[in-house]
Amino acid sequence: MIVNKEKLNEHLVLHIEGRLDTTQSDGFEKEITEILDQGHDKVILDCTGLNYISSSGLRIFLIIQKKMMASGGQFKVCNLQPAIKEIFDMSGFSMIFNIFPDLDAALKA
Amino acid sequence: MIIAFGFFPVLLFLLCLFLLDSFKLVSVRWLVACLAWGIVSAMLAYVVNTAFVAYTGVGYDALTRYVAPVSEEIIKVLFLFFLVARRQIGFMIDAAIYGFAIGTGFALAENSWYYLQLGADFNVVLAIVRGFGTAIMHGGVVAICAIILMEGVQRSNAAFTGAVVGVLAAIVLHSAFNHFVFNPLLMTMIILVTLPAVFYVVFFYATKHLQNWLEVEFSNEVDMLRMIRMGQFRDTKAGHYLATLKEHFRSEVLVDMYCFFSLYLELSIKAKRNLLLKESGFPVIMEPDIKDKLREWKTLRRQIGKSGEMALWPLVRMNHRELWELNQLNA
Numbered sequence: 001m002i003v004n005k006e007k008l009n010e011h012l013v014l015h016i017e018g019r020l021d022t023t024q025s026d027g028f029e030k031e032i033t034e035i036l037d038q039g040h041d042k043v044i045l046d047c048t049g050l051n052y053i054s055s056s057g058l059r060i061f062l063i064i065q066k067k068m069m070a071s072g073g074q075f076k077v078c079n080l081q082p083a084i085k086e087i088f089d090m091s092g093f094s095m096i097f098n099i100f101p102d103l104d105a106a107l108k109a
Numbered sequence: 110m111i112i113a114f115g116f117f118p119v120l121l122f123l124l125c126l127f128l129l130d131s132f133k134l135v136s137v138r139w140l141v142a143c144l145a146w147g148i149v150s151a152m153l154a155y156v157v158n159t160a161f162v163a164y165t166g167v168g169y170d171a172l173t174r175y176v177a178p179v180s181e182e183i184i185k186v187l188f189l190f191f192l193v194a195r196r197q198i199g200f201m202i203d204a205a206i207y208g209f210a211i212g213t214g215f216a217l218a219e220n221s222w223y224y225l226q227l228g229a230d231f232n233v234v235l236a237i238v239r240g241f242g243t244a245i246m247h248g249g250v251v252a253i254c255a256i257i258l259m260e261g262v263q264r265s266n267a268a269f270t271g272a273v274v275g276v277l278a279a280i281v282l283h284s285a286f287n288h289f290v291f292n293p294l295l296m297t298m299i300i301l302v303t304l305p306a307v308f309y310v311v312f313f314y315a316t317k318h319l320q321n322w323l324e325v326e327f328s329n330e331v332d333m334l335r336m337i338r339m340g341q342f343r344d345t346k347a348g349h350y351l352a353t354l355k356e357h358f359r360s361e362v363l364v365d366m367y368c369f370f371s372l373y374l375e376l377s378i379k380a381k382r383n384l385l386l387k388e389s390g391f392p393v394i395m396e397p398d399i400k401d402k403l404r405e406w407k408t409l410r411r412q413i414g415k416s417g418e419m420a421l422w423p424l425v426r427m428n429h430r431e432l433w434e435l436n437q438l439n440a
Contacts, residue, residue, distance in 0.1 A: 022324050055327040055385060056320070062389035087331050090338075090375075091382040092394050 001028045002049070005035065011107060012040040017049030020057030029060050036064065041073035044106045048079040058093060065097060074098070078106040114236035115220040119244035122304075123213045126206045126252075129312050132319060133387040134203035136440065139192065143207045146188040147214020147247075151222075154181040154215075178283035185211050185251050186258075186276055193262060199433035201259045201315040205308065208255030212248030220244060234294070242297030246286045249304045254279035256311055262429045322430075327381045334374040347424050354420055366417050369409040373425055373435075376402060380434040399438055406435070 001024040002017040014035065020028060036043070043064070061077070068075035078100040080088065088094045100106035127135060157180045162172060188211055189204070198204045220239050224231045254275035261271015286296060333347065342348040351370075354363060376399075383393040410418065410427075418427060425431070 022321075055323045055381065059385055059389065062385060062391065066389055066391070083335070086335055090331060090334055091327075091378050092396065093382060095394060096386070096391065 003028070003031055003035075008044075008103075008107060011042045011044050013044045013046055013103065015046045015049065019052040020050060020060070021052060021054045022056045025056035025060055028057075029063065032060065032064060033067075036067050039071075041068075041071065042076075043068060043073065044076045044078060044103065046079050046103055046106075047077060047081070047084065050084060051081065053084055053087060058087075058091075061093070061097065076100055076106045076109065078103050111231060111233055111236045112220075112224050114233065115224060115231075115240040115244070116217060118240045119213045119216050119248055122245055122248065123206075123209055126209055126308060129308075130202055130206060131316060131388055132200075132202070132384055134200060135206045136197070139197055139207065140210050143188060143192075143210035144214040144217075147185065147211040147216070148218040149214075150181070150184040150188075150211070151215045151218035153184050155222075157184070173287045174284055178280045178287060181215070182250065182254070182276060182279040182283055185215055185247075186254050186279065189251070189255050189258060190272065193258065193268075193429075196429065196433040196436040198255075198259065198262075199430055199437075200319055201256045202312055202319070204255035204259040205252040205311060208252035209248040212246075212251040213244070215251075216244030216247040219247070238293045238297055242293060242300055243286075245300050245304060246283065249300065249307075250279040250282045250286075252308070253282065265428065268429075323381055323384065327378065330374045330378050330381075334371065334378065337371045337374070350423055357420065358417065362413060362417060365409050365412045366421060369406065369413055369417075370421060370424055372402060372406045372409065373431075376406060376435055376438060377431070380437050383437065395438070403435065403438055 001020060004015040004017075006013045006015065012035070014032070016028075018024065045061075045064070065075050076098045079102055080099060085094075085099070088097070088099065098106075098109070100109060127140070154177070158172060158177055161167065161176055161180070167176060186208075189198075189208055192198050192207055193204075198207060216239075220243075223235075223239060227235070257275035257278055258268075258271045261267040261269070261274070264271075286300075289296065291299070333342075333345070336342045336345050336348075343352065351363075351367060354366070358366065379394075379396070379399065386393050413421075
């Protein structure tokens with residue numbers, strides 16, 4: 001799992017790449033927690049390179065959402081691949097997260 | 110103040126167990142019902158034990174060592190069986206907490222009785238032994254029974270064995286405690302050291318098991334449902350298998366089996382989503398049509414019958430956990 005950080009306007013954009021499953025989730029959670037603890041209030045997760053997500057991965061999305069909500073910040077998700085977007089839609093997680101089709105839409109919203 | 114030693118340790122222990130339930134499997138409503146049953150079972154056990162003494166003339170030692178453990182544990186665990194039958198318990202974690210709650214209710218009633226009976230003689234040492242030792246033993250043995258029971262329920266065809274072994278374990282442990290082989294204060298110390306360790310190990314492994322179950326099942330079910338929705342189900346192994354059933358079932362039953370399977374996947378994914386939401390501290394989502402879909406699924410289950418359900422076993426088995434999971438959507 002690769003995480004690249006980028007600061008765009010007042011947003012912190014995290015470009016993630018790879019699979020988000022049990023084996024990857026612990027490391028990803030640690031990395032994300034360290035980033036969020038630095039005190040960013042607008043975070044966008046760019047999922048262009050995310051090609052698989054399991055329940056462990058969804059749990060981390062929920063952790064980020066909860067942390068951001070608790071600190072009064074914003075958490076947006078963009079560029080979900082169709083197969084991943086379908087998982088969110090089928091399971092109803094689309095109702096929980098702010099999902100945008102691309103990075104531009106997420107930045108403007 | 111002294112009476113507090115008799116009540117609070119066991120309530121505090123129960124609260125700790127409740128807080129350890131990271132997936133929020135336990136419903137507060139059923140937890141209160143367990144506490145209430147514990148109180149009722151103490152009263153019932155008192156009546157049974159008193160009647161037994163009156164009829165048999167058995168002495169105090171035999172009563173506390175051999176008779177009371179049997180009558181009290183059997184009465185206490187009846188509510189556990191009811192909860193399992195109602196599919197209100199899914200894992201060892203909630204089973205242990207409900208079990209401990211029953212024992213807590215029992216201990217609260219018993220300690221109140223002792224307090225009222227002994228009055229000024231209910232001293233600090235007695236309060237500590239009864240509050241930290243006996244009360245936690247009452248909760249602990251029912252919790253251990255519940256853990257063994259769930260281990261049996263989760264294995265096919267082992268529910269009865271789990272129930273028998275669980276009840277026997279509770280009786281033996283209760284009886285061993287009442288033998289007072291060691292000094293009561295030492296017994297209390299042993300309980301205070303061993304029980305939290307047992308619960309920690311059970312909760313740790315049960316949580317791992319739950320996470321693994323979620324991980325594997327969620328992904329499989331999502332993949333399968335996606336295939337169904339994309340019209341590619343017939344190209345999968347599961348689709349091929351369903352096609353072979355054409356020779357054995359009427360076409361309308363086959364359609365119902367297909368709908369039953371796809372609706373199960375949809376509902377199961379939503380139930381697992383709600384578990385993940387609860388674990389992360391979010392409120393669960395109940396789609397407006399979820400109850401209708403559950404009703405539809407139950408109707409389909411009736412229509413395909415036992416033979417249809419058994420034919421679908423290679424694809425989905427309606428075991429205790431699957432039914433418990435769907436039951437969570439009905440809460």
